[in-house]
Amino acid sequence: FFREAADQKPTPGLSTGLAWTPSGGEILFIEATANPGKGSLTLTGLLGDSMRESAQAAMSYLKSHAASLAIDPNRFDKADVHIHVPAGAVPKDGPSAGVAIVAALVSLWREMPIRPGLAMTGEVTLTGRVLPVGGVREKVLAARRSGVREVILPIRNEKDLTELPPEVRQDLVIHLVAHLDEVLPRLFESDRATQHDNHAASPERARLERSTRSRGRVTPHPLPTAAPVRSR
Amino acid sequence: FFREAADQKPTPGLSTGLAWTPSGGEILFIEATANPGKGSLTLTGLLGDSMRESAQAAMSYLKSHAASLAIDPNRFDKADVHIHVPAGAVPKDGPSAGVAIVAALVSLWREMPIRPGLAMTGEVTLTGRVLPVGGVREKVLAARRSGVREVILPIRNEKDLTELPPEVRQDLVIHLVAHLDEVLPRLFESDRATQHDNHAASPERARLERSTRSRGRVTPHPLPTAAPVRSR
Amino acid sequence: FFREAADQKPTPGLSTGLAWTPSGGEILFIEATANPGKGSLTLTGLLGDSMRESAQAAMSYLKSHAASLAIDPNRFDKADVHIHVPAGAVPKDGPSAGVAIVAALVSLWREMPIRPGLAMTGEVTLTGRVLPVGGVREKVLAARRSGVREVILPIRNEKDLTELPPEVRQDLVIHLVAHLDEVLPRLFESDRATQHDNHAASPERARLERSTRSRGRVTPHPLPTAAPVRSR
Amino acid sequence: FFREAADQKPTPGLSTGLAWTPSGGEILFIEATANPGKGSLTLTGLLGDSMRESAQAAMSYLKSHAASLAIDPNRFDKADVHIHVPAGAVPKDGPSAGVAIVAALVSLWREMPIRPGLAMTGEVTLTGRVLPVGGVREKVLAARRSGVREVILPIRNEKDLTELPPEVRQDLVIHLVAHLDEVLPRLFESDRATQHDNHAASPERARLERSTRSRGRVTPHPLPTAAPVRSR
Amino acid sequence: FFREAADQKPTPGLSTGLAWTPSGGEILFIEATANPGKGSLTLTGLLGDSMRESAQAAMSYLKSHAASLAIDPNRFDKADVHIHVPAGAVPKDGPSAGVAIVAALVSLWREMPIRPGLAMTGEVTLTGRVLPVGGVREKVLAARRSGVREVILPIRNEKDLTELPPEVRQDLVIHLVAHLDEVLPRLFESDRATQHDNHAASPERARLERSTRSRGRVTPHPLPTAAPVRSR
Amino acid sequence: FFREAADQKPTPGLSTGLAWTPSGGEILFIEATANPGKGSLTLTGLLGDSMRESAQAAMSYLKSHAASLAIDPNRFDKADVHIHVPAGAVPKDGPSAGVAIVAALVSLWREMPIRPGLAMTGEVTLTGRVLPVGGVREKVLAARRSGVREVILPIRNEKDLTELPPEVRQDLVIHLVAHLDEVLPRLFESDRATQHDNHAASPERARLERSTRSRGRVTPHPLPTAAPVRSR
Numbered sequence A, B, C, D, E, F: 001f002f003r004e005a006a007d008q009k010p011t012p013g014l015s016t017g018l019a020w021t022p023s024g025g026e027i028l029f030i031e032a033t034a035n036p037g038k039g040s041l042t043l044t045g046l047l048g049d050s051m052r053e054s055a056q057a058a059m060s061y062l063k064s065h066a067a068s069l070a071i072d073p074n075r076f077d078k079a080d081v082h083i084h085v086p087a088g089a090v091p092k093d094g095p096s097a098g099v100a101i102v103a104a105l106v107s108l109w110r111e112m113p114i115r116p117g118l119a120m121t122g123e124v125t126l127t128g129r130v131l132p133v134g135g136v137r138e139k140v141l142a143a144r145r146s147g148v149r150e151v152i153l154p155i156r157n158e159k160d161l162t163e164l165p166p167e168v169r170q171d172l173v174i175h176l177v178a179h180l181d182e183v184l185p186r187l188f189e190s191d192r193a194t195q196h197d198n199h200a201a202s203p204e205r206a207r208l209e210r211s212t213r214s215r216g217r218v219t220p221h222p223l224p225t226a227a228p229v230r231s232r
């Protein structure tokens, strides 16, 4: 079968989102480029108001957190950013691409490709909270069908995972997050390497990751940043 | 149960508003960020005309009262402000978030988080008057349901409090205000500490506060600023 | 009863207009602020095209007549003006707030509050003419009901005064004007003091004022500026 | 009766146009002001697209012909022009106010009031041609009713004059023009004085003017500028 | 009868186009002016999207070919261009005025009036190709009726000439063109004089022109510029 | 018959696209010009939102890849680009002209005409991927009918080629591409010459090209850039 996600060449500025359509889930590529300019933001792909606003919020989040994201804040007003979401003839809307848009922008500014096989969905807010989204079941099925191996989901969508067939949960590593602070360390190979080192130093953590993987997901474990944890 | 308000990490630029929907009241977070820029104002969250205008009025109020609010007025035209109101897919409108928007902006510029557990509703005008709003009963019930402990309401909505069950009025401290001058001293811990010192020095006031608390609300008492008082 | 007009704290930039609605007349506050900026004009309060244009015309009138209004014309392009008309959720339209908008702006730039208890209605043109408006009977009744003691009306609305009950005409001082030149001397206490001095020096005038007051209105008497007088 | 045109105080920037409405003709004041600025053009009075374009064309005509109109062309980009057409609540459209708009702007920039009692109608083009308009009969009747004594009309509307009652044609001096070159010498007293001097020096011309006046109109006679004459 | 085209005074920036309306063809004047400015383009005359785009394309063509058109390219960004198409109350649309708009702009920038009695129709592209248009029969009849003596038409409209009565073809000189390179040498007297000199030096050419004139049109003959030739 | 594509004079900035209409396929010219300016992008030809976005994406792609495309990136913000797609009266939409727009822009900036007889269709993304389009059968038939000899198509449209009659496939060279990296080496004569040199040095490659040509298309062979290949 056609594994579209695996086909996409890893490129800085490119992330994989998940979309819901009446005929099922789909993977969605978010493409971001920055060229010398004056700080404009161009959004294409027949994006609706809510999705355009998600991109504006993502940009503001990056600017506000440039320091902690290791991005030089002086670059923002010397660049024109363009975010495009193919396919060009398909209208798209809604805030659920927020996490993927932030990821594409962080990848762009840090000039590091996102790890292959990683897809994500989730609305983001200006403070970095990750809000729940709809169509999680269809989105996760589409991710797996397209060759995705890891999915980042809002923790408040945890309940939707019970609707997934067991074999899907076993094939995928699912990260449940409540805040962008938990998303960013998972995006790049280098950060991941660092995480594994940390894990190696913490036998207890390593065990936890094994167990969650066997359950088909990773529960949110403590991260260096002070991410609030939501109990249900 | 899920206490959303308590979950929100205290952050400068974040306030808690109250919204009315056909299916009941809801709490609403107002998120404001400021990044280096040229004085633009970006508003997202599918905000309608009236709510966008509330945000413009709030910005103008802050600029006009920068001195008394201890904000450096030279910062306004060097910053781009973004106000976002999640959730991104839910259209919102009306002027009743005015007080919360002003609070978020004051918190942002003073870089002080608003006290946890404090929510507010009320339209504001350019002169700082707080005008009455609709759906107070539903909003207050939603506030309590979400873990809010104090609510700021327009004094001209006092009559709507009689519709509240007694146990709700006992759980919540309700501040009735006629002007933003009465709102601002209640936003931050430090200001509150100062108030308590004042109260300690004024046994009569302390007693008043106790009694009003027992009645489930605080009647508007004289404040340092010359806030006009409305009799009915 | 609730005397809203009396409650409003006198503030530079604040005037009281009169509006007509299907359910009767209402008083309307015009709030104007100026902050350091580049000459922009922000209009909020769900204002329709005609009312927005009235505000633009008022701004242009002020700029053209800055010298005679004792306003430094160099200030205009260094300020962003915001005019707000509460309540934020009520759409408003029509040119009849023109006089009140000019008054709010003159008050703002001269940093002098308008005399308490003074309300006004009337369309204005770029040359300062005051044109007649609709709903005068309802507007005047609303003014009295709200604690207003003086009303400025277009002279071409004089005929509408015959519809007022005698007790209303006795309670209110009504100024009939044909031009903004006749409006401006009535706005501020200091100007009024000057007028009274003039009156003291002119026994004939004093008598005229008494008599007109007893008739419930002041006929337009000669003013320092060369205001054209319309005969009917 | 109410002679509105005679009431209007002569002011630089003010001209009198003629409008057609379903209920008959009306006089229309065009008000223009210029304030220090950057060359913007503000148009108010609920003007439709065609009337807005007429104003843009009038501005461009003035700029292109500044030299021959004795206007300093360097002033245009240092001024913001505002053209307002009362009454503010009445939508207006169509190109027939073109001549009056040009006249108001010439009066504004030359700081000379237009001669009292002079009204005009006619579309203008960028090259200064005066094109015919509709409703001439109603417009001329309205002009006379309002105290107008002279009317400038497009020469291609000459045929419409036959519909006028003889007494109207005897009361009014009507100037038929094909180009703005023929309009401008008739606007100001000083130019007229010059014309009369010329006439005094030319007995033949003086006689012609008498005779045309007795016929209720002035046929277009040779003018200093090279205005093309249209034969029919 | 009224020969409108002959009435129009030759002026730099003025060209004569041809329009099709449901009631027959009409001549159309394109008026262009340039005033000191910053490179803006104002389009008036109730022009539809397609006609506005034609004007934008004409401007871009001029800028790209300034050198070969003997226009100083530095002038473009120091001028505001205004193109007006009377009559102001008649909506107009479509790309067929492209050739006439280019002609008006070339005439404007070269400050040379277009030869009297010359009208034209044809869509233009950014590369200067002249595309066929509709309503050629009606347009040509209207041109002749208005006193036009020469018409420039797209060569791909040649077939439409067979619909013309023989007397019309004998009265008019018709130039069929495939590219703007063939249009520009026909616009001005001086260029034409040069052409005639050339013709005088080339007996064969002179004969060709005679014969084509007798057939009521001029076939496109070789021109100095490398205009592509379309075979059918 | 009329071979339109062959008629078009080769010009830098001009490419040939393929369009689908309800009445069949058509060739479409993309015209791009650049004039001294400030980086604006003008799009004409009654282009719909999706097609306008394609042009924006094409511009961003060029800017991001200026170095590898041998374009001086400093030129972009000193030029105003205009892209026009005749015919001016025909509305056009959709993303399928993306490849042709990129080609026109590369041709423009490199000042090299695209090889005659080459047409192309395909959506492009910001990362340079070429996405499949609709109407391939009709487009290819139209290309051949218009004198096109080579067509660039998205590789994901390969299946649509089976619908073509054998004689069409034998007349045309068809290039199937997955990325813009594979398009650009085919646009210009000089690059092609270089390719042939490369091929001469690689007997195996030469053979492959011969065989594919005999099958009426060129399969995508390895290119210098690392273009991901999609398997189906």
Ligand SMILES: [Ca+2]
Pocket: A044, A045, A087, A088, A089, F050, F053, F054, F057, F095, F098, F123, F124
């Ligand atoms: Ca696209």
Ligand SMILES: [Ca+2]
Pocket: A177, A178, A179, A180, A227, A228, A229
């Ligand atoms: Ca968190």
Ligand SMILES: [Ca+2]
Pocket: A050, A053, A054, A057, A095, A098, A123, A124, B044, B045, B087, B088, B089
């Ligand atoms: Ca959002």
Ligand SMILES: [Ca+2]
Pocket: B177, B178, B179, B180, B182, B226, B227, B228, B229
């Ligand atoms: Ca108060």
Ligand SMILES: [Ca+2]
Pocket: B050, B053, B054, B057, B095, B098, B123, B124, C044, C045, C087, C088, C089
């Ligand atoms: Ca408001």
Ligand SMILES: [Ca+2]
Pocket: C050, C051, C052, C054, C055, C093, C094, C095, C096, C097, C098
């Ligand atoms: Ca108004």
Ligand SMILES: [Ca+2]
Pocket: C177, C178, C179, C180, C227, C228, C229
């Ligand atoms: Ca007056």
Ligand SMILES: [Ca+2]
Pocket: C050, C053, C054, C057, C095, D044, D045, D087, D088, D089
């Ligand atoms: Ca108005």
Ligand SMILES: [Ca+2]
Pocket: D129, D177, D178, D179, D180, D227, D228, D229
């Ligand atoms: Ca003339």
Ligand SMILES: [Ca+2]
Pocket: D050, D053, D054, D057, D095, D098, D123, D124, E044, E045, E087, E088, E089
């Ligand atoms: Ca017009």
Ligand SMILES: [Ca+2]
Pocket: E050, E053, E054, E057, E095, E098, E123, E124, F044, F045, F087, F088, F089
């Ligand atoms: Ca066009």
Ligand SMILES: [Ca+2]
Pocket: F129, F178, F179, F180, F227, F228, F229
């Ligand atoms: Ca590829």
